[in-house]
Amino acid sequence: MEANNYSIETENLSLWYGDFQALIDVSVKIPDGKITSLIGPSGCGKTTLLRCFNRVNERYGNVTTKGEINILGKNIYDPDVSLLELRKTVGMVFQRPNPLPISVYDNILFGLRIHSPFRSLSRAASDEIVEDALTSVFLWDDLKDKLKTKATSLQLEQQQKLCIARLLPLKPQIILMDEPCSALDAKGTLAVEELMDVLSGSYTFLIVTHNMAQARRVSTECIYMFLGELIEHRETQALFDDPEHPKTADYVQMRYG
C-alpha cells in the first residue's frame, strides 16, 4: 500500500444495516499524518463510517456497502486485499478500554504474535518491543514492574493507553478511535489527548467524539455528519468559528444535539 497526501478517501460510500441506510453517499478525504475528528449527534453514522475503514462492520451479517474506500491509495474492497493486512495497517481503539484478560506484556505482543510466524520473536526482541510501545504511550515508568499484571486490573486511563500501545508494534499507519475518552475522567482524557498529539506526526488519527471541546482541542480537521450524510468537512477552527452549513452552525453553536 502506497501513501499519498490522503490516508483515507471514500467515494459515494453508502451503507445499509438490513433495510436501514446508515450512510448516504459519503465522499471524504482524510489527510495523512493529522488528527481528524468526526462529530455529530447520536445515530448520525460517525461510528459506522469509522468502522468501515477497517471493515470491522462486516462481522455483522446484515451489512451492505456500496461505493469505494481507498486506504493509502488502495481500494479495500478489491479481492486481492487481505483483511488481516488491512487491520494491521488500520488500528482501532474502542470506546471502552478493551485490553485482553492477559498480562500487560502479552497484550502488547498479542497483535504482533498473530502477524508473525510461530516462535519467530526472540525474548530479547519481545522485551524491547514491549518497552518501546509502553514508552511511546508514557506507561513504561508506571508499568515496568507490573508487566506480568493482568491488564484488566489497571486503571481505566492506563488500560486505554495500553490499547493504543498494543497497536504500535504492528506499525499501523492509521489509528481509528471511537470515542476513546468517553469512559475516562478529565485527567485520563487529557493524558490520551496529549498522547495523540505526540503521535500525530507519525500516524493518521481519525477520532469519533461527542465532545465538541475535545474535537476543537485535538483535531486539525473536523467532519460534521447528520443522519448518515456528511454535511461539512473543514479545518477545525474554521468549522467551529465560521460554519458554512446551517445544520453545522446549529450543532456547533449548540442549538441542536
Place this chain on the structure above:
Amino acid sequence: MSSLFFHCLTFTALLLALFLILDNRHDSALEENDLTTQEISTDSFYDLQEKINSMLPILIGSILIGIVFAVLLQEWLARESWTYRIFDFIMVILAGIPSVFYGLICIYYFIFKSGRVSYLTHSLTVVLLTMPITIQSTQYAVKSVDVSIREAVYALGVKKSRAITQHVIPHAFSGIMSGVYTAVSRSFFVAGLILVTFAWIQTAHSRDPFNIPKNAYVFLIAALLCSLGASFLNRKTVPNVLSSFVL
C-alpha cells in the same frame, strides 16, 4: 407478521407430532395388560444395566456435537437467516420441555418397549434428552461473551476461527460447562429413574418401595452432584445452591 405465522405453524406442527406420540402411547404402552411383568420386558436387570451403559458414548457424542453445533449456529449462521431462526426456535422448544417428559419417553423405550426397538431408538432418546439443553446453554454462553473482547481481537486482525477457538470459547467455558453438567445430570437422573421403575415393576408383588438397586442410587447421586456443579458454574453462592436444592 410472516415471522409470527411461521412460529404459529411450527408450534402447531410440534403439537400435532406430540399428540400423535401421545396417542400411540395410549394405544400400546398404557394398556393395562402392558403393566404385567411378562409383557413389560423380557430383559433381566443386567441387560437393562448393559443398555444404559451402552448409552455412555452416545451421551458424550451428543454433548460434543451439541457444543460444536451451537458454536456454528451462533457464530457462523447469520442471525437474520431463516435457517438460524428455525434451528433456534426448535432448540428453544426442545430445551424448554420439562425433563420429566423425556424421562417418560426413556422409561417407555428402555423398559416397556425394550427388545422391540433398536439401539438407534434408545440413542435418539438420549440425544433428545441431552442435546437441546447443551445447544441452548452453549448458545447463551457464547452470546454472553463481552463484545469488547471480540472487537479487540478482530480489530487486531485475528481470523474468525482463531478468535472463536482461542478467545470466545475459553471465555464462554463456564457457561458451556454449566450446560454440559445440566445435560449429564438430566441423563443420570433418567438412568436412575429407569432402574428404580424397573426394580419396582419387577418386585411389584413384594410391595417394598425401598427395594432399589444400588446402581440407581449411584446415578441419582451423580445427577445431584452434576446439578450442583451446574449451579456453582452459574455463579450462584453456596447458600443459593443449597436453598434451591432443598426447595
